[in-house]
Amino acid sequence: MPYSFAQNPEGVAYFIPAVVFQAIALVTVALRIWSRRAKKLRLEINDYAIFVALVLSLAAAGLLGASITVGLGVHITEIDIADIETFAIVSTPQ
Structure with a gap:
């Protein structure tokens, strides 16, 4: 059974800081690119590494x-076996 964010407040507690820091990262990278363009500097290898x-x-x-x-x-006792398998697939890099 897929869980919505409303059904899983503990999971949302993990997600909120990730979203906040992603927003900070996006703004920071955008400001970096803007400042390099404003100074008419070309992008260097470290800028491309930041993009990656x-x-x-x-x-x-x-x-x-x-x-x-x-x-x-x-809690694991509340999760179906199929969801545990799906979770393992989603959360494990291949």
Whole structure:
């Protein structure tokens, strides 16, 4: 049974800080790019590394959100076996 965010407040407690810090990261990277453009500097390798890190971080936050919908934050005795298998697939990088 998929869980909504309303049915899983413990999982949402994990997700809220992730969303807040993702927003901070997005704003920070946007300001960095804006400042480099304002100074008419070209992007360097470290800027591209920041883009890669940001994309991976956003993907991790997405996986966290997906994990919440399949039971992250819910006690294991309340989760169906099928949801445990789905949670293992979603939360384990392949």
